[in-house]
Amino acid sequence: MVAISWSGYFNNLLAGFNIHLPGWLATNTSNAQSGYEEAVKAIAAGQPLEQLSKHARLGYDAITNAPMIGSWKVILNVPALIIVVLITILAYVGIKESKKSTNFMVIFKIAVILFIIVMGFFYVDTNNWDPFMPNGFGGVLAGVSAVFYAYIGFDAISTTAEECKNPQRDLPRGMIYSLVICTVLYILIALVLTGMVHFSELKVDDPLAYVFDKLGLRKVGYLISVSAVVATTSVLLVFQLGQPRIWMSMSRDGLLPKKFSKVHPRFQTPSFATIVTGCMVGIPAMFVSSSFMTDLTSIGTLFAFVLVCFGVLVLPKINKARNSNAFSLPYINGKFLLPVVVAIVIFVFRSRISNAFANIGTEGYQEILFLVFLAIAIITAILTFLRNYSFIPVIGALCCLYLMIEIPAVSWLWFFVWMVLGLGIYFLYGRNRSRLAQQG
Structure with a gap:
């Protein structure tokens, strides 16, 4: 994502020296196609190409001038x-x-x-x-x-x-x-x-x-x-x-x-x-387009933060077992605090929850994920009440989980593909070769 953004500013920088890379060397297929479609609509409406947005001009240039390899247009973000x-x-x-x-x-x-x-x-x-x-x-x-x-x-x-x-x-x-x-x-x-x-x-x-x-x-x-x-x-x-x-x-x-x-x-x-x-x-x-990479990066980051937040809950036990005080963490008892927060969330979203259950058979993926999130939040609140979990990591994990449900469906699909690949590497290689496994 950062490299793609860098490319956009770099192309603008080159334009200041009156250097213009061919469109097919300065963008990606997805952005080029959307820009081309925008340009075609504007031209059909009688608007000159020079007056179009930079996105439309770049896409139009890339699609119309890109070299072909078979049926594939060569469009690469080289910068x-x-x-x-x-x-x-x-x-x-x-x-x-x-x-x-x-x-x-x-x-x-x-x-x-x-x-x-x-x-x-x-x-x-x-x-x-x-x-x-x-x-x-x-x-x-x-x-x-x-x-x-x-x-x-x-x-x-x-x-x-x-x-x-x-x-x-x-x-x-x-x-x-x-x-x-x-x-x-x-x-x-x-x-x-x-x-x-x-x-x-x-x-x-x-x-x-x-x-x-x-x-x-x-x-x-x-x-x-x-x-x-x-x-x-x-x-x-x-x-x-x-x-x-x-x-x-x-x-x-x-x-x-x-x-x-x-x-x-x-x-x-x-x-x-x-x-x-x-x-x-x-x-x-x-x-890859910048918007898709942004969503994919965000969902991966959010999930990593969820794992870290929940993983923090077991650190005190691990340190105690090893007689270590390294990376001691502040503790705020969430026994009563977290159930109250979850109850407030349920009250605030009560209309959305009732509508989601009423239309469960026709709801989109986002509302289904919202119900899954609520189930996880309720279970987490119950466990926190029973086991006195620290409030900070638990509320951090739940906030990240909620943000994840706002990510588009295509990013969820690729996220699961990437996660399956990672789990495959773990179970086929790392699980039996890890230090924990060797220590028995």
């Missing part, structure tokens, strides 16, 4: 692949070099975001906020589910635990401080963007640059494209650093082949895992 290759090389070289690059890019990124917020404030038209929630609170929750991938970087911090001097102290502080700062920036940037243009116009790969271009501030839009290229590069670097280390840890625990824990003798990085990560990110980035 997305290139940046993944470059970032993979940087991650392969080592954590020290990557840390220096990341620090510089993060500082630059925050400075530009603050500049956008301050400057954009003077161009806000409050009429664009009327209505403030055009799709209601349900639309807000659907939007939160769609962009939850934006918070994936916070769990990536934990994957660098081995590089921390004091992980017990530094990791929680780093996560909480980053979470608070970024949440405030997210809210401010969302308010500014939706105030500068109508929210319906933000369905582009480079929204930050688009809003300023739309208002005739092309130099500012160009500057933002430069900064966005740097910003998304830093985000991609964090992801490319984190995933290989997750696989390295899993390999050390016996859940993946030992090749994944192989450390380069010179650079001291998980070399094989880094290369595999680059391939698994770069190849799909050439073909």
Whole structure:
């Protein structure tokens, strides 16, 4: 998703130098097809191609000029692949070099975001906020589910635990401080963007640059494209650093082949895992649309957070069994608190619940998932009452589960495919070779 976004800003950056990549080398088939259909309708209505949106022009160019291999039109997002290759090389070289690059890019990124917020404030038209929630609170929750991938970087911090001097102290502080700062920036940037243009116009790969271009501030839009290229590069670097280390840890625990824990003798990085990560990110980035990748990333992130939240409940028992005090967790007894919260949720959604049960035979997948969520919430509340579970991880898991039901059905399908593949690897390889299994 980040690589695809990077490609959008990079293409805008090239346009500033009057360099235009062919459409079939700068997008994917799905986006090209939707843009082409939009362009065809507009042209049929008598609108000149030059006046169409950037999405429509790019799609029209890609579909009409793409080379053919048999019956397949060759449409590839090449810039997305290139940046993944470059970032993979940087991650392969080592954590020290990557840390220096990341620090510089993060500082630059925050400075530009603050500049956008301050400057954009003077161009806000409050009429664009009327209505403030055009799709209601349900639309807000659907939007939160769609962009939850934006918070994936916070769990990536934990994957660098081995590089921390004091992980017990530094990791929680780093996560909480980053979470608070970024949440405030997210809210401010969302308010500014939706105030500068109508929210319906933000369905582009480079929204930050688009809003300023739309208002005739092309130099500012160009500057933002430069900064966005740097910003998304830093985000991609964090992801490319984190995933290989997750696989390295899993390999050390016996859940993946030992090749994944192989450390380069010179650079001291998980070399094989880094290369595999680059391939698994770069190849799909050439073909998959940003909207689909966003939903798929969000549902995977939400599910991972659900597992972590429920998994936290057993950490105190494991630490006690091993006589270890590592990573002690704050405890808030949810015995009465969680059942009250679940009861309030049931009361608030009582109309939706009754309608879902009344039309159970004709309901769509989303309402079925909602009923499943309610069943899980009720069971969890009962278990919390009986076993005195900690409130924080349990409510965290339930919140993530609720956000998951807002994800489109096609992402659920691919999520299950990916989960089956992962479970297959676990049962066929990792289950019998894990350290826990060897310890008996």
